[in-house]
Amino acid sequence: MFQLPRIMGHRGAAGVAPENTLAGLRIAAEQGMQWIEFDVMLSGDGVPVLFHDDSLKRTTGCDALMADTPLADLRKLEAGAWFAPEFAGEPIPTLEEALRFLLDRGLSPNVEIKPSRGKAVPTGRAVAEVMAGFWPLERIPALICAFDREGLAVARDLAPKVPRAFLMRRPHRDWRAAAKTLKCSTIHIGGRWLSARVARDIKDAGYGLAAFTVNDPAHAKRLIARGVDCIITDVPGKIAAGL
Numbered sequence: 001m002f003q004l005p006r007i008m009g010h011r012g013a014a015g016v017a018p019e020n021t022l023a024g025l026r027i028a029a030e031q032g033m034q035w036i037e038f039d040v041m042l043s044g045d046g047v048p049v050l051f052h053d054d055s056l057k058r059t060t061g062c063d064a065l066m067a068d069t070p071l072a073d074l075r076k077l078e079a080g081a082w083f084a085p086e087f088a089g090e091p092i093p094t095l096e097e098a099l100r101f102l103l104d105r106g107l108s109p110n111v112e113i114k115p116s117r118g119k120a121v122p123t124g125r126a127v128a129e130v131m132a133g134f135w136p137l138e139r140i141p142a143l144i145c146a147f148d149r150e151g152l153a154v155a156r157d158l159a160p161k162v163p164r165a166f167l168m169r170r171p172h173r174d175w176r177a178a179a180k181t182l183k184c185s186t187i188h189i190g191g192r193w194l195s196a197r198v199a200r201d202i203k204d205a206g207y208g209l210a211a212f213t214v215n216d217p218a219h220a221k222r223l224i225a226r227g228v229d230c231i232i233t234d235v236p237g238k239i240a241a242g243l
């Protein structure tokens, strides 16, 4: 039976370090996280990299789309200075670099398939292939998660042994059928929209339950009282101290 941790870093530790960077993974680990969530998109030439937005603008300043930019050009960008000057020079990591970083430290990845528009299947395939080929599941647990059902279906078919999480900002009416078809182990929902009744239904149906992105310890406590197993947070140290 798949076991979620009590707390998981979000995009690394996006409240205290630039999101989806190795610095973020390092700081999440320093704040005690055994599990870390990050987002994976495909570069213009199809390499899975850690990134959240379709556009490169917000976190690198570059006015271009991820889907149009090959890895060689992404390597010239920096993804840390926008957050704080001490992170200047942080690159956009590849999925493989992030996994090696975690593997070296015995930490678990929660890899989100985060497709650019129209890229759910190739992004799901790339994540599934890297995880199936690379990650030693028998030693260190891992998760693949997605909002996108097509992406999750590809992961189910190509990396069936890697547990999957079904993401929903608000609960969908058909969550039971979707989670069953996609053979998910856990369901992750926006904490703001998770009612006590839905939390109970999900737990009664036998799924692990995580809430994102919860940065207030009092809110985290209320969610845990409703049956939430795992808090996904930008500020892992603050949540850990407050629980």
Ligand code: G3P
Binding pocket: 010, 011, 037, 039, 052, 112, 145, 167, 188, 212, 232
């Ligand atoms: O793991 C859930 C969370 O990461 C989903 O939201 O937009 O931050 O990827 P987002």
Ligand code: MG
Binding pocket: 011, 037, 038, 039, 112
């Ligand atoms: Mg995410």
